[in-house]
Amino acid sequence: MQTIRVETPTAKYDVIAGSGLVATLAPRIERVVGRLPRRVFVLTSAPIWALWSDAFLSSFAEPPVTLFLPPGEEHKTLASVEKLLRQMALAGGDRGSLLIAFGGGIVGDVGGFLAAIYMRGIPYIQVPTTFLAQVDSSVGGKTGVNLPEGKNLVGSFHHPLAVFADIGVLGTLPERELKAGLMESVKAGIIRDRALVRFMEEHADEVLGRDARALEKVIAASIRMKAGVVKQDERERGLRMILNLGHTVGHALEQATGYKALLHGEAVGWGMVAALYLARKRGTISSGQFERLEALIHLYGPLPPLKLRAARVVAATGGDKKNLGGVRRFVLPVGIGDAGVVEDVSAAELEAAVGYMLAQAGEKHAG
Ligand SMILES: NC(=O)c1ccc[n+]([C@@H]2O[C@H](COP(=O)([O-])OP(=O)(O)OC[C@H]3O[C@@H](n4cnc5c(N)ncnc54)[C@H](O)[C@@H]3O)[C@@H](O)[C@H]2O)c1
Numbered sequence: 001m002q003t004i005r006v007e008t009p010t011a012k013y014d015v016i017a018g019s020g021l022v023a024t025l026a027p028r029i030e031r032v033v034g035r036l037p038r039r040v041f042v043l044t045s046a047p048i049w050a051l052w053s054d055a056f057l058s059s060f061a062e063p064p065v066t067l068f069l070p071p072g073e074e075h076k077t078l079a080s081v082e083k084l085l086r087q088m089a090l091a092g093g094d095r096g097s098l099l100i101a102f103g104g105g106i107v108g109d110v111g112g113f114l115a116a117i118y119m120r121g122i123p124y125i126q127v128p129t130t131f132l133a134q135v136d137s138s139v140g141g142k143t144g145v146n147l148p149e150g151k152n153l154v155g156s157f158h159h160p161l162a163v164f165a166d167i168g169v170l171g172t173l174p175e176r177e178l179k180a181g182l183m184e185s186v187k188a189g190i191i192r193d194r195a196l197v198r199f200m201e202e203h204a205d206e207v208l209g210r211d212a213r214a215l216e217k218v219i220a221a222s223i224r225m226k227a228g229v230v231k232q233d234e235r236e237r238g239l240r241m242i243l244n245l246g247h248t249v250g251h252a253l254e255q256a257t258g259y260k261a262l263l264h265g266e267a268v269g270w271g272m273v274a275a276l277y278l279a280r281k282r283g284t285i286s287s288g289q290f291e292r293l294e295a296l297i298h299l300y301g302p303l304p305p306l307k308l309r310a311a312r313v314v315a316a317t318g319g320d321k322k323n324l325g326g327v328r329r330f331v332l333p334v335g336i337g338d339a340g341v342v343e344d345v346s347a348a349e350l351e352a353a354v355g356y357m358l359a360q361a362g363e364k365h366a367g
């Protein structure tokens, strides 16, 4: 069990990573909030609830009111939010109510947003059930939903009172989801934590075999990295941008494939390959470091093959929300364990990097 303290100008809370948390939730939450309020809501989705409701409910004297979000990114909408807010009102939710978001990143983002706006804000707890949600989306206070015009365009910063990342629930997570989530940990290592890079290199079998100690180590290190960055830059005015390593091209890949062919982490994996190529060309990493980090990405693969034209991907990088005022922002690794943001990546450089990435994604991975 590891406890990581998140401290920002607006919030202070603990993230607890370890085994057996879901089955002991009620007393743990009471330690944070005092007595449980009259109305406790749990937002989840049916497949997760089918697997984990017995464990979840086992520590509650009175079962929370269950709210369901259908699985899938297409339900991360304002329409879902309105429906759920009305269910909360109907069930007698008041300002003192507590919401528990129990699911992957989608449930976490929607749950956090419900908590941010119901009666102008109620407290909430994150109980993330995917690897990605444990290491990334449940920490940092970003909540929200998509619009038809783009992902995550509506939302709010609203930090949870606590995050309980139970390694045991990852036991039922599909392999592909686990591997995709692990790309965010690879990213964490590359931008801020050399020791995590080494650990992931040396212990891939244990990590991928879901050994509890190995997973706890990777998860805790990834959360610590994110907490450290968010502490210094809660609102993404500077440093927090480095969390977007691999995401400029990654988002472009997601967009160019209609958000269907790739999981987010897989797109980020390929996006990191492009970023590594660019960094090597610019000399912010050596050839040796390039090879080592590229190998690390593939160690947690295979990433799905890509059948896209470079021009299509390059064009899609223009639409990234992180590009302020039309500037194409790019996070590049600096050695192993550091990163910086550059804004002067030329079209030719980007094309070369995307070309390299697509060649890798065709060759090694076709068939
Ligand atoms: N707020 C942030 O800072 C932030 C950061 C990164 C990503 N996100 C958001 O997170 C979302 C993606 O989250 P995700 O990757 O967790 O996807 P997800 O929430 O869709 O979960 C993936 C799938 O796994 C299933 N699942 C979840 N837990 C399971 C378990 N323990 N066992 C079996 N199946 C399980 C879900 O039902 C779903 O089908 C995106 O909407 C993204 O925008 C937010």
Ligand SMILES: [Zn+2]
Pocket (backbone or CB within 6 Å): 136, 184, 247, 264, 268
């Ligand atoms: Zn990401």
